[in-house]
Amino acid sequence: MQEGRILTATEVNRDLLRPILETPKWFWPAIAVCVVILLIAAVTVGYMINRGLGITNLNRPVVWGFFITNFVFWIGISHAGVMLSAILRLAKAEWRRPATRAAEVLTIFSLMTAMTMPIIHTGRPWRIMYWAFPYDFARGIWPNVRTPLIWDPSAILTYLTSSTLFVVLALVPDFAVLRDRTTGIPHQIYSLLSLGWQGNPRQWKLQIIAGVLLSALILPVFVSVHSIVSWDFGMAVAVKSWHSTIFAPYFVVGAVHSGVSAVAFVLILLRWAYGWQAYIRHEHIDALGRLLVVVATGWFYFFVMEVIFGIYGREADEIAVRALQFTIWPISAWTVIFVVTTYFIPVALWLSRSARRNLWIMSIACISVNIGMWLERFLIIVPGLANRQVFTFTWNMYSPSIPEIIIVTATFALVTMLMLLFSRVFPLVPLYDIKEGDILKTEVQIGRRVVPATYRED
């Protein structure tokens, strides 16, 4: 039997457009909380710019800390969009339908948020112009295009552009539905955005072909982004434990792990907040859970390889970093928490079907993964830089300062606020995708059982 009944187009329009056409009671208070946090962070950033990076606990040799950790974390979250939308679309996974839009939008907002981090980290944000322009025209000091620190913004901006295009393209049919249900200025805006969509066969064909082509084209960009982020570290020969060949795939798989977990959690929240029980069903969360078991296990394999081959070389400097990661308090405790929360707790839960279908348990598992993945980035960056190697006079450690904690916390408020605002003007579950899925649904009678089935073209 199918899980959930087949919905009519009227019901789909009514339910999924409700957050846009009616404002929920909790909406503005939630936005207000986010705004307050962001204002506090804005003041903190202003204070930091005024006083300099000295108010953070960044030091020599630990010159990268909370900001860069958070940058890598949000880049990781951004990998959910393409993973769920492009790959599952190409794989024709039916359960992807309610999850795609939220994943794509999360990609865009997390990328935007990630990009604020290195800018804040410079301490003098106007200096970012030196990433593109000569430092000194007269002396011809040009940016070093051979550094991954230049590749980074290029890759991220390409990913942001293509992801935005991906979202807009998928939104066109939904814009047309909104155009037909609004009046006044919103009507004019949605008319403009819907690009004259009439829903005729030619437009549908073009939209589908464009979606498939963009899915295929965006995949290399998707892989390149986190590979290049990993090379920010991997290319640094001087920092022991960073120069590892596995970093690129390790980072990409880790990003998918944290990103898909974040999407699963966002879907659970949407289901609860907007009452979308008929759209985001247990079977969808279950499927995400199963996918996450595979992704998490792949990530764990790469993690084990990274650690084993860190020790394999038997180089004193590298062993010193590993010793710091695994045996020296309090970093060792963080390492244990990181591994347990990223892999052992969530995977143990996801192996049970009933746990995958329990939204509370799924929420805990997904949050656990993201706590762990945040720690992972911290534990890659800080122990490597702490330089606990041959000469003790170069040793140093790092713990975040209050301003760093405030700014990092505010990034979560920023993404939440942007997601909420988006849901206020655009549907976070794609209408046409849900309708298409319902049309393709059917059932097959086998013996005494009725088995859910789908029409497929290939």
Add this chain to the structure above:
Amino acid sequence: MAEHSTSHFPADTWVFPQSNQITDEVMERTTKKSKAFMALLLISLGLVSLGVIGFVIRLTGQGLSDYSAWGYYMAAFSFVFMITSSAPLVACAFRFTKSHWRRPLSRVAELFAIIGVFNILLFIPMVIALPSIANPDFVPGAHGELAARRAIWLGSSGVPIGAPGVWNILSLVGLAVTSLGILWLSLMPDLAQSKHKVNGFRKTLYSALSGRWYGTKRQWLLQKAGLCLLGGFYFMLVVFVHFVIVSDYAMSLIAGWKDSILPPLYTIIAFQNTLGLLLIILFVLRKWGGYGQYIGMSLFWSASKILLGLSLLWTYHLFAFFMTFWYGRLEVESSILRYLMFESYSVIFWTNVLFSFFIPFALMVWNPIRKTAWGPALAGLSALVGGFLFSIRIFVGSFNAGDLYALAYSKVPPPVFPDLWDVFMVLGIIGVPLLVYLISIKLLPAMSIWEIKEGAMYQKMGKLFRGEYLVVAKPE
């Protein structure tokens, strides 16, 4: 077969065999021996004979104490091992994902489990030939020399007992036993049904292997749970054994080579080669083996996407390796790049990339070719050639890299070309799985009868609006 002329796919994209005839037809094809089959059998016997000659001459000439003489043997073994060990996994993986198109592929892949036993025999000389981890000539205080070469087996309390040889053999035994378990569980329902259709030794064998299978609900549940558990375990075991083999027999034999991406790179090319070989076998069975009505085009269409994905994944991992070493500019890493990629083995490297990536990629992104049965098979053949060259580059390179107890190279070693006995041994090692597989495919049903019957229930053609489409049922 249903007509679906409105589709843009060829008519034989989806095939729906008659459930009541499957067992008879499959058993008829299993017991029939054609001239072409006998010719292939003779060729494989010939190859094995050449291999035995080459092996005996090499053994009596250089012996096993000089491991550098066995580079081509190891390369050929690795090639055979990575394919045959990954094949049962392909069946398990697509069973996990509930892909209906896998059904004709399952048994063809699982039958490789039988070759796993012969892998152990082929591997024994390599266990003996592998130099010890501890440096026998180590002089304390000697500059640039290690007391023990870098290896995955070194712990805080030294080398574990029997490492690496005993553990390597145990790994291979574990693989063989688990894959045979998977094959046996999968075979049970088919053999229980087929034992009434055959005579002689086949009847005895089928009766013994099918045990007390009656097809009760409990037995089916147990069989599926068993396949699921063994499949999961086998997956982890395959990845682990690939890591062990490529670390012990490649990385740790080249001074200064520390490369965490090599095990996944090796595993991915193993999966790519396996899928390639399975596509070739399925193409042959479809075209000349009389299994056309069981092996639809949808299998090639679906598997080709995965082959394309694996080709891209392998290239990505290779690029990640290259990029890190090239950008790092460390002397030790630069010399490894020059040795394995750009100087000593440059021709083999570029040919490897051509066959492992460029040719399969070009074939698989081109829809008119991808929609044929021969296109994916051709891409699979290309991947196999690429995989063989990869094995030569990595293992011959490692077995002839010079002082394995040094910290790094002093100069890049020259390439090593095969002599006649190397060629004989390579042919022999390839002949062994060919011979075993040919015998297996005539001994046991080459199609998973129960899975194809199940698939026939889950797939049908259905009308939607004005067109006729495939309806795929997906039970939980």
